[in-house]
Structures are given as structure tokens and as C-alpha cells.
Amino acid sequence: MGEQPRVRTEFRTAGGTVRGVRSADGVAAVLGIPYAAAPFGVNRFCPPRPAADRSAPLDCTAFGPVAPQSAELPGSPVWRPGDEDVLTVNVWVRPPSDAAPLPVLFWIHGGAYTFGSSAQPDFDGTALARAGVVVVSCNYRVGFEGFGHVPGFPDNRGLLDQVAALRWVQENIAAFGGDPGNVTVAGHSAGAGSAVCLMAMDAARGLFHRAIAHSAPHGLFTVEAAAAITSRIAAAAGVAATGPGLLSASPQALVAASDQVAARCEADPVTAVQAFDPVVFQPVIDGEVLPLDPLAALASGISREVDLLVCHTLEEYWFLHEVGAVREVASEAGLAEFAEALALPAELVAGYRALMPDAPVLDRYLAILGDAVFGEYGSRLAEQHARAGGRAHLSRFARRRARPGGGTRPWHTADIPFAFGNLDAAGADFLIGGAPDAPDRALSRRMLRAWADFAARGDPGWPPVTADGTPVRVWAVPDDHLSDDGACAVRALWRDVPLYAEREAAAGLVREPTTTSSPTATLPARRTSK
Template identity: 85%
Template sequence: MGEQPWVETEFRTAGGTVRGRRSPDGVAAVLGIPYAAAPFGAHRFRAPQPAAGWSAPRDCTVFGPVAPQSAELPGSPVWRPGDEEVLTVNVWVRAPSDAGPLPVLFWIHGGAYTFGSSAQPDFDGTALARAGVVVVSCNYRVGFEGFGHVPGFPDNRGLLDQVAALRWVRENIAAFGGDPGNVTVAGHSAGAGSAACLMVMEQAHGLFRRAVAHSVPHAFFGVEVAAAITSRIAAAAGVAATGPGLLSASPQALVAAADKVAGACETDPVTAVQAFDPVVFQPVLDGEVLPMDPLAALASGIAREVDLLVCHTLEEYWFLHEVGAVREVASEPELADFAEALSLPARLVAGYRALMPDAPVLDRYLAIFGDAVFGEYSSRLAEHHARAGGRAYLSRFARRRPRPGGGTRPWHTADIPFAFGNLDAVGADFLIGGAPDAQDRALSRRMLRAWVDFAACGDPGWPAVTADGTTVQVWAVPDDHLSDDGASAVRALWRGVPLEAELSLAPELAPGPGPGLEPALTTTSSPSDTLPARRTSK
């Protein structure tokens, strides 16, 4: 007999009946369900508004349109002017059973707060649903529509969209067999940064009980910096940097203007770090939607009731260099300029030189950049959360693949196809360095199981971080192992180097011990920190 065909299946939501498809092995996929009204016209630049309901069953067998952006990602839909119903969720769930309501994993895609969507092939929730969770993913406003500062309108609209999607989960997920009282927010890169923000946002309080954050970026803007970036984007679009002026520009015009501003950052940045990594959209520390940097907020104990699982890769920035997203640094003077841009102490740069004595400048630059933006910030999130009374777990992705002329590094995003169980997805071969082998598939099963177990009961399977020590699960092939960060040479370099968010913390919460208070690593610089032109030439 041939393989059984997909069959239609229906679920009743508060907005109306939705029709998805169930695979032969019993996993239903219901795609493109509106959770909020189209954020254009009268709703543009505003907090998300309720979606209108429908009377007849709604076809939900294809993903909804993506938010305005210029990116074209492998296997993913692209944004086209006129696409407006961009605030949708997708649900994957296995066939009903008598086991009771299932834990829910709510996925937030990454993309530098500028691009990406829930329709990326490596985010397919089938394997996770098969393992016992209800998977929900969402599209949200990115780029200027979601994170641009608009006078008279709320900041962080993309985060508010995510809150609205979580409210949809609370109100509707029981119809899919999910437990609205057992929701885990998960994300990678900008999605992980979003998850950290949601942990400390009053609007999201009570909507989830756990968070999984892979490669959390230390990336936030103050209102002044966000306003300065808006001024440049408005000028590039030929409109005034006011609410009415920005409303007069089409989404397409603002996407193009933002791309132009980002492209000019190497020689004319708003903040010093943008000369090296030209990201122009980040969550805004506005004191309202986002009261403060999540690192400082978690250290205060504000979210101690939320369990936290953190992961980062060992060599994050090699991926960003590979895809041409960051400036290349190949000389010692350029490395010194970079260190100044990030306010890094000289002893830290010298320490990396000692740990990597035979490495070219480029490799040391990428190592420092990856640890500064992702590795150290992610690790400290887990540590501060644990010290404040929360339950936190830390892991690192260290899987490598040797090949002629080098090898595939454990770089940014490589861990995600493993955790989703999507090693054969379109584009995954680039992330993991070719077709997966048996060891890769075994690693994927272990990582996926850790996610499912954490979502179910808050324990991924290794010791938690404590106030006295940081035990790390290291994902690798052929075997994983536990590591003690107290013996880590890289982590030792960062002791005594506070991140900006830590400067206001009590001494017992600040990083230490170290040789006194070093300059703070900052990515939330004021406009006066613009990098001098002489420091931007390659």
C-alpha cells in the first residue's frame, strides 16, 4: 500500500474555525492564523489590535505573509508590498491522546530584529510536536515597522506583537490540546533577545512559565539613539522624522531607507559598534514597554518565577562574517579600534592573544566579538537569574565538522536545526556543513529531548546554575559533556568587566572577582559616541 495522504483537520478558535492538515503520522499543522489585525492603515505604528473573526471555516494550510523586509531567505517566503495580514501564528500538534493537555513551546524567530519569519524551513514544528509538545510560532513586526522609534507612538511594537500572540495562545491553545498554564517561550538570536525582554515586561507577566534563549544578543538602544537612527532613516526616505511624516512613507520606502542607513554605518555610524556590525534596529529601553536591560532586571529577581534555559555557540561571529554581515578586521590597529568601539579593556584583548597565539587577527576579532555580544551576555543572564533565586540552566553548542581546508564551526544558528530536529530542512546543510551523519542525528535527538523535557517540567537533564557555580552542558559529537565555568579560561578573561546593564547593580551581583571596575561593554551608546571617521577605514 502507498503512503497515506494528508487529511484536513479542523479546530475551533475564539475567532472562528480553522482548517489545517494532518500528516500520515498524525501531526497536524495549522498555519497562518491571525492573532491580531493587520498593522497598517489606521493601525500602523500602534500596539496590536484584535483581529476580526470569521464565520466559515478558514483555510490555514499555508503560512501567512511575512512582515516588511528586504531579506530573501532560503526556502522562505518574501515580503511583497501590499502584504498586510502579517500578524499570524502557526500550530503543530500530534494526534489527540488521553495523556491530558500538552506543554506548549512558543517560538520567536530571529533576524537582527530586521528580517526573518516563522516560515523558515528549519523552524518547522513537526518533530517537536511528535515528541510531545504543542508548537506555536509567530510572525511579528520587524525593522522600522516593529522597532523604529516613531514620535507619538509606542516603541517596541514587535515585542507587543509577541505579547498579543502569547495572549492568543492563552485563549486558544486548549482547543489544540495544549496547556495554557504550561507555556515555554523560546527563541534564537533576536528571538532569544525577545524572550529575555518578555521575561521582564509587565505586559507579558503570567503568559508563560519558562523561557529557552539561544544566543541572546547584548543589543539594546536608548531612546536617544533610537531617535537618532529614525532621523537618518526619515532623511533617507525624504520625510520628516515625526509621526505624520513617517506615516506618509510607505513600508517599502522605510525598508529601503533603513537598508541605506545600515549600508552607510561603516563610515558614518550612529553608535561606535555599528561601524563593525551595522544593525540599526534593537529593542528600545523606553522605560514603558521595556523598562530596563533584561540582564539588570533578572539580577533584581523580577522574573524569578520563570525557569530559564540558555544556550550559545562557541564561535558565534564566524557565521556573521561568512555571510558578510560584519566588517572584516585583519590588522592590530583595526582590532584596537574595534576594542575601543566596544569599550573593551586592553587586558581582555591581550588575554585573547595569549589564548590564541597562532590565530590571525581576524579570528581573534571574531572570537572577542562573539563572546562580547552573545557568549558572555547569554552566560550572565543565566547566572544573574540563578543568583536572584530563579532556576537557570546553561549550555553551549560545540559540534564541529572537519572537512578539507578547514571545517564547519559551532557558529551562530548552527544549533537550531539540531534542537528542532530539522537537519534535512532547506538551508540546514549550510548551517551544519553538509548532509547530517548518524552522530549528528543522535545529537539532534538529545537536544530536541532537552527542549521537550524542559518545556514539560523545567528540567533539561543536567545540573542547574547556582549562586556558587556555573555548570554547563556542552553539546558535541560524538558525546556531550559537562563543563565548569569556574575553570574556563575565556570566562576568566571577562571577570571584572561589567556589561553596561551591570553598572547599577549591587557589588555582590556585579561580575567578579576581577582587577577593579573595568570599562563597561556597551551596545547602547549615546549619539555622542559616534566613531571618528579616521577609525572606520579598513
């Protein structure tokens, strides 16, 4: 199928006129609109500052540059040293034929708070725009620039960037036909973690009205843990772990140093889970930007006015193992070491053995880690939000595909091309196990419709979680079904078990380095999601 003809189209924003393109079916794409000033030079490590107004129209037909990172993702731009105007938003919309404004879906990309961008092909908002939603996506600072602890500067700068982008939506989305009074924040993985952090932040209060969190990780740092990681990165970069010292290191140097520190986490972690999943950047519970763990915040009722839709995949960590992003544990002794490190009770480990009697140790390990980081956390987010008086819906992605030599699991990231309606995007074939078939396309239509309906009215099409019950929509082919978590054997194993991040935050656990940092350490394999 050939390219659809495109024509120029203009929108007037508060900062000046922007020019995008409109396809033959009426969907306009306006890409790379600055929502804040470049966060470098005098703005480096600072909260986002306003973008300059423009007198001349701005051509917005290509994505803006990505934030400093080392990742090279399929079909996506890469960061090049010298790229600075990284704080941009993109808008897709089919302008309404009447005066009624459209609901807005604000997308936050994932990438372990370390890499990724809004330009990834499976995040194209065209299909959702056809469904009657204005889609906005944003780039924000990742890695050390966005989440590294820098003395004298705010933590969680990447989250503050997202808040600035949401303010841009409030000020400008009406010009695109969107309703600033009906904004849904949505994200996957680190983007979903960001979304639930925004629910806990005073700075984001009133800027959105619903939240969609797919595979939100329970990954958070104390200030002490973040500072310990900064010390290691600074040593690897050859600078002092102070504000002036870190400002003297180029973004490129800090990207390389961060990769070196991540490569050493398995042998020398700062927090226990880093020995198994070497993520070195996460939101910091600093008491200011992010006052407390989002799970505790939701349980307090602080965001009960925000509707919440949660989803996770059934086998999250099989993908991260496939791409070499996590440590392999394949022996009973290794599994016991893992359980001890995360303070998981023996009964829980034995319970997984009983539920998976024929599974190899690796599969049991990946199942426990996936539920500890994603599955149980997401389920608790929905339940705590509902018990505190909020409205929450819960779903799980269970779609599988058999193929010669094995099959495709319902693993991390596989659900996103379905929900966006982008099954044919570059890289989607790996995530979903080959070319989509008719049942896949039908599932995609159902998931996309659920997102659009939730963004419009807060109802994705199945009952909400209540104080007394947890109904769950299970996405599958050929048909979905509604499940009850009251009868879920895996959930029963986790009853009364604290999540590892809760334990580490409460205890303030930080491990001192056991080796001297070396700037010549081996870089890690390329991470591709989370």
C-alpha cells in the same frame, strides 16, 4: 521518500474555526492563523489590535505573509508590497490520546530584529510535536514597522506583537490540546533577545512560565539612539522624522531607507558597535514597554518564577563574517581600534592573544566580538537569574565537522536545526556543513529531547546554575559533556568587565552623523541571520 498523505483537520478557536492538515503519523499543522489585525492603515505604528471574528471556517494550510523586509532567505517566502495580514501564528500538534494537556513551546524567529519569519524551513515544528510538545510560532513586525522609533507611537511594537500572540495562546491553545498553564517561550538570536525582553516586561507577566534563549544578543538602544537612527532613516526616505512624516512613507520606502542607513553604519555609526556590526533595529529601553535591560531585570529577581535555559555557540561571529554581515578586522591596529570603541580593557585583548597564540587577528577579533555580544551575555543572564532566586540552565554548542579544505565551526544558527530536529531542511546543509551523518542525528535527538523535557518539566537533563557554581552542558559529537565555568579561561577574562551595551546605555552614547544622508547610498549585502 515520498510525501506523506495528509487529511483536513479542524480546530475551534475563539475567533472561529480553523482548518489545517494532518499527516499520516498524526501531526496536525495549522498555519497562518491571524492573532491580531493587520498593522497597517489606521493601525500602522500602533499596538496590535484584535483580529476580526469569523463566521466561516478559515483555511490555514499555508504560512501567512511575512512582515516588510528586504531579505530573501533559503526556502522562505519574501515580503511583497501590499502584504498586510502579517500577524499570524502557526500550530503543530499531535493531539494527545488521553485528556492530559501538552506543554506548549512558543517560537520567536530571529533576524536582527529586521528580517526573517516563522516560515523558515528549519523552524518546522513537526519533530517537536512528535516528541509531545505543542509548537506555536509567530510572525511579528520587524524592521522599522516593528522597532523604529516613531514620535507619538509606542516603541517596541514587535515585542508587543509577541505579547499579543502569547495572549492568543492563553485563549486558544486548549483547543489544540495544549496547556495554557505550561508555556515556554523560545527563540534564537533576535528571537532569544525578544524572549529575555519578555521576561522583563510587565505586559508579558503570567503569559509564559519558562524561556529558552539560544544566542541572545546583548543589543539594546536608548530612546536617544533609536531617535537618532529614525532621523537618518527619515532623511533617506525624504520625509520628516515625525509621526505624520513617517506615516506618509510607504513600508517599502522605509525598508529601502533602513537598508541605506545600515550600509553607512561602518563609516558613520550611531553607537560604537554599529561600526563593526551594522544592526539598526533593536529593542528600545523606553521605560514603559521595556523598562530596563533584561540583564538588570533578571538580576533584580523580577522574573524569578520563570525557568530559563540559555545556549550559545562557541564561534558565533564566524557565521556572520562568512555571510558578510560584519566588518572585517584583520590587523593589530584594527583590533586596537575595535577594543577602544567598545571600551574593552587591554588585559582582555591580551588574554585572548595568550589563549589563541597561533590564531590570525581576524579569529581573535571574531572571538572577542562573539563573546561580547552573545557568549558572555548569555552566561551572565543564566548566572544573574540563578543568583536572584530563579532556576537557570546553561549550555554551549561545540559541534564541529572536518571537511576537505577546512571545516564547519560551531557558529551562529548551526544549533537550531539540531534542536528542532530539522537537519534535512532547506538551507540546513550550509549551517551544519553538508548532509547530516549518524552522530549528527544522535546529537539532534539529544538536543530536541532536552527542549521537550525543559518545556514539560523545567529540567533539560543537567544541573542548574547556582549562586556558587555554573555547570554547562556542552553539545558535541560524538558525545556531550558537562563543564564547569569556574575553570573556564575565557570567562575568567571577562570577570568585572562591563558589556558594551551596559556602558552605552549608562552613558547614553549617541554619535552625531558626520555625513549627509543620501537616498542613493549603496544597499548592504543580504543578511541571513541574527
